[in-house]
Amino acid sequence: MVAPRGSRSPTPLWGRVAIDRGGNTVQRILSHQLPSHLGETVRIAGWVHRRRLLKSVAFLIVRDAAGLTQVVVTDPAVRTQVEALTEETVVEVTGRVVANESAPAGVELTEPRVRPLGAPAVPPPFDLYRPALTASLPTQLDHAPTALRHPTRSAALRISAAAVAGFRAALDARDFVEIHTPKIVGSSTESGANVFTLDYFGRPGYLAQSPQFYKQLMVGVFERVYEVGPVFRAEPHDTVRHLAQYTSLDAELGFVADHRDVMAVLRNTLAGMLATVADRAGAALGTLGVTPPAVPAEIPAVHFTEALKIAGAPADEPDLAPAHERALGEWARRQHGSEFLYVTGYPMAKRPFYTHPDPARPAYSNGFDLLFRGLELVTGGQRLHRYDDYLAALAERGEPVEPYAGYVDAFRHGMPPHGGFAIGLERFVARLTGAANVREVTAFPRDLHRLTP
């Protein structure tokens, strides 16, 4: 039995086993398993990808989870049946596996029996069987349930799944514990943040815009934690890199010397993610023509003040604009041959109150961003870990302690020096695959204008 490319485990059964009178297996198999069943009668099932009706022969192309199967139809009765099948109709086909050089995959099914598993499908408003999906992004998003069936769209989602698996594997290997924090919260994480409000049994509640506080608290339990989960931002950003809901890959670890320990963990995590993508989503990478970049043993890092100079920004600029980040991405590739670049020491004024300052230059932070091909992919840093520092930080910003009491109080009970980071999954996949818009790599994106499907 042939395992799918990139799979390390034996192929599981995709249907119940059955043996026909001739002793052949007629359990359902997937398209990529056909070569190991030559001469046998097998059963496949999937969606009608395309029909090609010629005079003396008709071809029925069936798409399943693993790929495409060509079914050759010569029997007039079966042909009549096939002529009535629209694209995307779900069918089951039993037939003999025959090697044939003129078949696209080298094998095909002959003498088929075709059984529709549902009514003829209503075809989507675009052609899923073409190499490229030519519908505009809004059209694709409006028809996401079918648009995502196109190999290029599903490939991005497979890469996304592999990236998450790699994130977990990389951190599991370093004794991190996966946690699950509430997505409905009683107060916003960071002052001034736009959060979605909801009615929580008559009280105001909010959709969590970050697991930040909870993952820090859980450092006090496990030392090292991570979470894969949705975060919600009610900010009216209307760009190709913003979503109202996205998947945040969060990690936090205790007993760090400073942010550089966090950066080292992030570097290894990214390498693990890309390795798993190559391992488990090799076919998807091939579909999209993507070669994953190498992660340097040490990702180049520049201080914020240096970054401003490189980007040609005024020295008193408080933050990096997107154009500056693009320039820095170019610089990193040119000077260091790296698709990744750390920018460290962002001004304290531009970071949240829990950010740890640089002891040597207190106006600057021990916080960092990671740019991936010129796009902000990760924010991280060292956090405050002393109760008194939290009180001082809030006071300095003119913020009351009360809304944060449950969080800040925990620091009275002993918290180690710690830090962490959050990777934007959709941005990671978009940059990796070359997608111009994060919506292209999100199954059902939520943004300023889109709440359905």
Added chain:
RNA sequence: GGUCCUGUGGAGCAGUUGGAGUGCUCGCCGCCCUGUCAAGGCGGAGGUCGCGGGUUCAAGUCCCGUCAGGACCGCCA
């Protein structure tokens, strides 16, 4: 929230300084076709040019409003 751009059959586009019948590619329907590979050939159906108003002898084209979508920026992952 600011700036700019775009709305033309099911999909993707063209339509030159306003000027007779809105065109192309793909899909769809019908017929034809030695095995197709994004099949090919012939024929056909399908559009109040987003909506409302205005200018003009004449508006897909110009102006105003409105709705929808997109890009950039602010901000952020």
